[in-house]
Amino acid sequence: MKPAAFDYFAPGTLDEALGLLADYGGDAKPLAGGQSLVPTMNFRLAQPAVLVDLNGIDELFFIREEDGGLRCGAMTRQRSVERSPLVQRISPLLYEAMPHIAHSQIRNRGTIGGSLAHADPAAELPVLAVALDARMYVRSVTDARWVAARDFYVGLFATAMLPDEMLVEVAFPALPPGSGWAFDEVARQHGNYAMCGAAAVVGLDGRGVVERARLVYLSVGEGPVEAEQAEALLVGEQPNAEAIRAAAETAATQDVDPVGDIHAGPAFRRHLSRVIAERVLTRAIERATEANRQ
Amino acid sequence: MSTRQFGQPIKRNEDPRLLTGRALFTDDVQLDGMLHAAFLRSDLAHALIHSIDVEGASRRPGVAAVYTAGDLGEFWQPGPLLVPPPPVEQLEFHQRTQVPLAKEKVRHAGEAVAMVIAESRYLAEDALDDIFVDYEPLDAVTGLEAALSEGSPLVHEDLGHNIGARVTQTKGNWTQAEAEADLVIRRRFHYDRGTAAALENRGIVASWDEKGQRLTVWDTTQAPIAIRNGLAAMLGLSEHQVRVIAPFIGGGFGPKIMMFYPEEVLLAWATLLLGRPVKWIEDREENFYATTQERGQVHDAAIALKGDGTILGIKDSFIHDAGAYAPYGLTVPLSSQCTLLGPYVVPSYHSEFSSVFTNKPIVTPYRGAGRQHGVFVMERLMDAAAKELDIELVEIRRRNLIPPDSFPYNNEIIFQDFTPLVYDSGNYEPALDRALQLIGYQEFIREEQPRREANGERVGIAVVNYIEGTGIGPYEGARVTVEASGKVSVATGVGTQGQGHYTSFAQVVAEQIGVAVSDVHIVTGDTDLFYWGAGTFASRGAVVAGNAMHAAAVKVRGKILKLAGDKLEAAEEDLELIAGRVQVKGVPETSISLGQLAAEANPMRGAVQPGTEPGLEATEYFGPERGATASGVHAMILRVDPETFTLEIEKYVVVHDCGTVINPLILEGQIQGGVAQGIGNAFYEQLHFDENGALRNASLMDYLLPTATDVPNIVSDHVETPSPLNPLGVKGAGEAGAIPVGALFAQALDNAYRDIGLEVREIPLSPNRLFELVTEASAGEIV
Numbered sequence A: 001m002k003p004a005a006f007d008y009f010a011p012g013t014l015d016e017a018l019g020l021l022a023d024y025g026g027d028a029k030p031l032a033g034g035q036s037l038v039p040t041m042n043f044r045l046a047q048p049a050v051l052v053d054l055n056g057i058d059e060l061f062f063i064r065e066e067d068g069g070l071r072c073g074a075m076t077r078q079r080s081v082e083r084s085p086l087v088q089r090i091s092p093l094l095y096e097a098m099p100h101i102a103h104s105q106i107r108n109r110g111t112i113g114g115s116l117a118h119a120d121p122a123a124e125l126p127v128l129a130v131a132l133d134a135r136m137y138v139r140s141v142t143d144a145r146w147v148a149a150r151d152f153y154v155g156l157f158a159t160a161m162l163p164d165e166m167l168v169e170v171a172f173p174a175l176p177p178g179s180g181w182a183f184d185e186v187a188r189q190h191g192n193y194a195m196c197g198a199a200a201v202v203g204l205d206g207r208g209v210v211e212r213a214r215l216v217y218l219s220v221g222e223g224p225v226e227a228e229q230a231e232a233l234l235v236g237e238q239p240n241a242e243a244i245r246a247a248a249e250t251a252a253t254q255d256v257d258p259v260g261d262i263h264a265g266p267a268f269r270r271h272l273s274r275v276i277a278e279r280v281l282t283r284a285i286e287r288a289t290e291a292n293r294q
Numbered sequence B: 001m002s003t004r005q006f007g008q009p010i011k012r013n014e015d016p017r018l019l020t021g022r023a024l025f026t027d028d029v030q031l032d033g034m035l036h037a038a039f040l041r042s043d044l045a046h047a048l049i050h051s052i053d054v055e056g057a058s059r060r061p062g063v064a065a066v067y068t069a070g071d072l073g074e075f076w077q078p079g080p081l082l083v084p085p086p087p088v089e090q091l092e093f094h095q096r097t098q099v100p101l102a103k104e105k106v107r108h109a110g111e112a113v114a115m116v117i118a119e120s121r122y123l124a125e126d127a128l129d130d131i132f133v134d135y136e137p138l139d140a141v142t143g144l145e146a147a148l149s150e151g152s153p154l155v156h157e158d159l160g161h162n163i164g165a166r167v168t169q170t171k172g173n174w175t176q177a178e179a180e181a182d183l184v185i186r187r188r189f190h191y192d193r194g195t196a197a198a199l200e201n202r203g204i205v206a207s208w209d210e211k212g213q214r215l216t217v218w219d220t221t222q223a224p225i226a227i228r229n230g231l232a233a234m235l236g237l238s239e240h241q242v243r244v245i246a247p248f249i250g251g252g253f254g255p256k257i258m259m260f261y262p263e264e265v266l267l268a269w270a271t272l273l274l275g276r277p278v279k280w281i282e283d284r285e286e287n288f289y290a291t292t293q294e295r296g297q298v299h300d301a302a303i304a305l306k307g308d309g310t311i312l313g314i315k316d317s318f319i320h321d322a323g324a325y326a327p328y329g330l331t332v333p334l335s336s337q338c339t340l341l342g343p344y345v346v347p348s349y350h351s352e353f354s355s356v357f358t359n360k361p362i363v364t365p366y367r368g369a370g371r372q373h374g375v376f377v378m379e380r381l382m383d384a385a386a387k388e389l390d391i392e393l394v395e396i397r398r399r400n401l402i403p404p405d406s407f408p409y410n411n412e413i414i415f416q417d418f419t420p421l422v423y424d425s426g427n428y429e430p431a432l433d434r435a436l437q438l439i440g441y442q443e444f445i446r447e448e449q450p451r452r453e454a455n456g457e458r459v460g461i462a463v464v465n466y467i468e469g470t471g472i473g474p475y476e477g478a479r480v481t482v483e484a485s486g487k488v489s490v491a492t493g494v495g496t497q498g499q500g501h502y503t504s505f506a507q508v509v510a511e512q513i514g515v516a517v518s519d520v521h522i523v524t525g526d527t528d529l530f531y532w533g534a535g536t537f538a539s540r541g542a543v544v545a546g547n548a549m550h551a552a553a554v555k556v557r558g559k560i561l562k563l564a565g566d567k568l569e570a571a572e573e574d575l576e577l578i579a580g581r582v583q584v585k586g587v588p589e590t591s592i593s594l595g596q597l598a599a600e601a602n603p604m605r606g607a608v609q610p611g612t613e614p615g616l617e618a619t620e621y622f623g624p625e626r627g628a629t630a631s632g633v634h635a636m637i638l639r640v641d642p643e644t645f646t647l648e649i650e651k652y653v654v655v656h657d658c659g660t661v662i663n664p665l666i667l668e669g670q671i672q673g674g675v676a677q678g679i680g681n682a683f684y685e686q687l688h689f690d691e692n693g694a695l696r697n698a699s700l701m702d703y704l705l706p707t708a709t710d711v712p713n714i715v716s717d718h719v720e721t722p723s724p725l726n727p728l729g730v731k732g733a734g735e736a737g738a739i740p741v742g743a744l745f746a747q748a749l750d751n752a753y754r755d756i757g758l759e760v761r762e763i764p765l766s767p768n769r770l771f772e773l774v775t776e777a778s779a780g781e782i783v
């Protein structure tokens, strides 16, 4: 369980880091919190020839408000996001979900950018990014672009980034007024990757009818899985228990097609998809109703 | 009277060192010029080896040597059979033990094929990537029934089958019991594998001193003396040329009593050859393959009862998964066979098992050592019978308990120490009653459960019994010495892996010598300091080594009194030992310190009486006539989330009887730790092998150990029935916590789902499996 040999660079600026990625191309990997990368290297599943350590690049550590939304630098520790009053105010869904990521010790090192870039299908942050219509700011030496979260995830542990590109920043727009939200997941143990989880965002119009609905799953596909048919079913409905049940049923039977692993077979995952959809939609609608009253 | 030390909840002597990082573990051993070993392990569970190309690896800078089976010459030998087959009539037994490095064929994933020794572990692992093995994959034997089927692939071809052993033991007459019964229930039960997952993996440092002509081996073993003797014999050295030190060890649980692990013999061999110290520290991934595991069995069992619930007999036929090799003989299945009968009167018993070889890592005892299976089968049969006969679960148990006036009670079935298990003592009903009271059984069933179920909750309660044969022979020894400083040093041969020996042993000695427990210095597991012994296993440390200490301390006490009597001119009966001094009873002015006495017992000049032994020292050995039988009751209230099938243990009670208690704090720790492992075994831990024998979850990411949030606070209480078989009256307690937990989970889940007739017949479980079982039971299907 010792990694293969590698070269190590610790650049002090983003430009230097991008330069190194350009120089070494696919042989180099950024090192963020190391909580996923280092174990994979110790198992020798990953053998990058070069590590570009981002931990000394101060400009990548920040959380700030911009245009009413939230901006986080890629190296912001997950623990900082979890404890930020700004996050709590602007992006309460993100705030609610953060403690579900691993254990606090891991969140102390793990970064928001590392998790978003790693694109683990069981991870919370990619799902939250999709549910919240986040945008990723991706840079290389020659290029800079914003990518919508739903376009960012292209498969199992795969993103739209090229080998010489880096995730620099993520923007979470504020929720429109009258929105309700919820996150829930079922893990075998506290701190483990979940067998199934979902984030919901629901918006009601002035009459209390569902205007917008978002339901995005983790651990049931190759990346964040959006339950589009369930969402469509909800829009235009009175948000009562029956509508929620129907949407959850549709999500579990039509939208997701989970594969099994040693912790949860396909049937159980489907079952959990329904249970969790019901839970998060119910709570999101309660919150939206509450918000509408004010 | 001096203040009592024995029986007190004294804080552990070893904890300051352990908690401040000043205790020596094997990986702390750093020697000049030390090399590091890494092992190439087979990815395949079953394959022929056509060739191994180590050229590239040997040439890599920093590599000192690369060895394969072919390089070992005469040294390549299958390991010894540690436990021979028991004296049971018509027993069939085929010895197949592990080899240092696979030759011609690999028999389980992770079996070592080559050893690289290099300047660092990193370099050694780099070199592993340069070794090329030409394997021819073979179909793997993974299922237990499949192993016995016609045309199954063979783990050991020369055998012509996969049967390692077949054993039948009987008492009474099952056929007659069956014929006379009002009810016979038959069930099939499955118990699957887990791993002990000690906090510290295995590790070895072997160092040959050319000038001193001595080999020193630091080894995370539970049996240092046996390792010394074996290594000396294998390497052609005198036992005095080999010193094995088992330093502090982060958990043993049984797999560290296994001998000889390939790494143990190879490192000792290599340091002699290379003339430099060699270290190998097992990493967590290796631990999933290279350290032994336990618990795969399939039982077909039947129970015959009278209409009033009285047991007439039990028939059990089971298959035991031995893994690829069986160095530990039949210890595990014999324990299953023998422990099954539990605290109940079972007049007729017919039990037969086949131990089968499979292409999976080796099975040797792990905390509980087969008892889990026996208890699971028995308790599940009782539950099924209770339901069928409409007798309350507790009541049917009560009706069958061995009455307190029947001890010693002969269960007649041969146990792992080769003699029929005779329960030395016990008193089962008070323990059962106490557990029921502590869990609030009646109140829960009558009030709480109906009330909560009306609110849509799923809650279940359970109570199960078990017995545990402990403290088996052959023997252990101890040497107790009062030093001129007035402190007492004690040496014994057993190793320590976290049991608190430095304290509980010290209490036993302090009680006799009248010193503070903190003034008794215990040395365990250093073969230079104590020559004889067997090892730490089978809940025997306190019983066997503890009583040896007691005997030695009693003898030293006699020497102290005799010498002090002379010095103080007082009769021995008039003396007392208090706070490191001997004084005339009630006259502290007339006293002498133990240190001064010790100095005088070792005169440097002048003459002594002929025949005088120097010092205040004694060495004694203790070998019990047979083991002491501990017993206990576990009870639990469990809440199931009916939608997600995750569990919450709301209350957990253990009432047990391990005879006289030496230190209630340490005992509490043993119970808590055992229950934690039991919970892991019941609901979290499972090794998932695929049909090719590959392990799908060889990391702690996917192999789930129970964490602090999964393990409840445990309410525990004792019933003390001192063992008549040893002077201290103690019985073992090391495994008690772990044994009945699977049976307890099954009963609690059945209870929570009694409306749909759930009957759990397997362990381990998981939310996924529970979902499946509940879905099937709801649909009225037979599980």
Ligand SMILES: Cc1cc2nc3c(=O)[nH]c(=O)nc-3n(C[C@H](O)[C@H](O)[C@H](O)COP(=O)(O)OP(=O)(O)OC[C@H]3O[C@@H](n4cnc5c(N)ncnc54)[C@H](O)[C@@H]3O)c2cc1C
Pocket (backbone or CB within 6 Å): A029, A030, A031, A032, A033, A034, A035, A036, A037, A038, A074, A100, A101, A102, A103, A106, A109, A110, A111, A112, A113, A114, A115, A117, A118, A120, A122, A123, A124, A125, A165, A166, A167, A168, A191, A192, A193, A194
């Ligand atoms: C025991 C344990 C439990 C865990 N449980 C969970 C859990 O429940 N949920 C969960 O979501 N995660 C979990 N994790 C993972 C944890 O959240 C990681 O921190 C996270 O996935 C990766 O973040 P990191 O900063 O450590 O990234 P690293 O491990 O440093 O990097 C991960 C990958 O992303 C790349 N990368 C990093 N930063 C960038 C960047 N800015 N641009 C481009 N590529 C980049 C790296 O090259 C690497 O390939 C767990 C980890 C452990 C060890």
